[in-house]
Amino acid sequence: MVSSPHEAMHRIFQEYPGLFSRVSEVLGIDIPPPTSATVLPTDLTEARPVERRVDTLLRIETRDDEPFLLAIEAQGKKDPRKTTSWPYYVSYLHNRYGGLPVLLLIVCQDHATAEWAARPLTIGLRQWPTLTLNPLVAGPHNMPVITNVAEARKDLALATLAAITHADNPDVGAILKTLSAALREAPEDIADPIVELTAQGLGNRPAAQQWRNLVAVDTSFYTSFMSEEIRDEGRAQGLAQGQAQGQTLGQAQSLLLILEVRGIVVTDEMREKITDCTEPGRLREWLERAATASSAEDVFGQPTGR
Incomplete structure (x- = not known):
């Protein structure tokens, strides 16, 4: 039950709104x-979900028996809406x-973005902040650049996060090469x-293709979705290349046979x-010419304007 003192201590400000100005002077x-x-209405219940x-x-x-909640937000760019969302998350979780x-x-x-996200978020007046939120930020400004394989092997998870946060680093190729080498014996x-998370973290940046190439070479024995996808692409590419080579070889052999049958000397x-x-296309053109040619010059001369 709400007590009378409770009511009086806040309702007096409703009756005398100017009172706060004098209270602030005293404080x-x-x-x-x-x-x-x-x-304003005092009911803070959400009107709609x-x-x-x-x-x-x-x-x-923790070892000190002091548990805490860790809320993690991935932030790709500056978003002014987060200045209201993040304090809400923290206060809600603290209460729940x-x-x-x-x-x-x-x-x-x-x-x-990291510099923007690291700024304290203050709710209240400039003269007296009511709530100040200090986010902890991890990004390219403070995550290590790991290019030593032994160091990467010591903590593969950290090496992975470091690679993701340095996705736009000019030396990202060396970072990814180190990570892929560290995974060989894992x-x-x-x-x-780690293979999948790194691929996701790189998104559609050029570094993503570098990572795919590294995985195809350094982690060829893995069976992850991306590794299988890369190997499938390689097999398809190899098949296509094989078919193309087979086609040109067959055309070349046919051309030599036609020239021999027609009595044209082949040096x-x-x-x-x-x-x-x-x-x-070039071999096909020579084949067509060889069908009616009387000399090698007729076959290998300039195009006839087809």
Whole structure:
């Protein structure tokens, strides 16, 4: 039950809105005198369901028996809406989980976003902030650049996050090469998630293709989805190349046979020219000419204007 003192201590400000100006003077806070005040509804219950989701939420237990909540947000660019969302997440989680401490970690891939995300978020007045949120930020400005294979092997998860946050680093090729080399001796159940997470983290950047090439070479024994996809692409590419080579070889052999049947002398230089040709269109043109040619010049001369 709400007590009378409770009611009096807040309702007096409804009756005398200007009172706060004088209270602030007593408390030593320099706040300009109000020109007006409006009494607003006090019910803070959501009028309609609003879906709010933090990217990842973990309850962390510690050796000191001081558990806390770790809320993790991946931030790809500056977003002014987060200045209201992030404080809400923290205050809501603190209330829902019985007052457990809440730590907000922001993970970024570029310096500008990391610098923006690291700024304290203040709710309140300039003279007296009511709530200040200090996000912890991990990004290219503070994550290590790992180009030593032994160092990467010591902590593959950290090496993976470091590679992802440095996706736009000019030396990302060396970073990814180090990570792929570190995975060579890792068990599949450890390597597979790292292969996939790194690919996802690189997105559609040029570095993503570098990673695919490295995985195809350095981790050829893995059975992860991306590794299988890369090998499938390689097999398809190899099949296509084989078919193309087979086609040109067949055309070259047919051309030599036609020339022989028609009694046209084929010099070593001409034979080499035919067998070394990798252009099916050119070989087809020579074949068509050989059908009616009376000399080598008729076959290998300039195009007839077809």
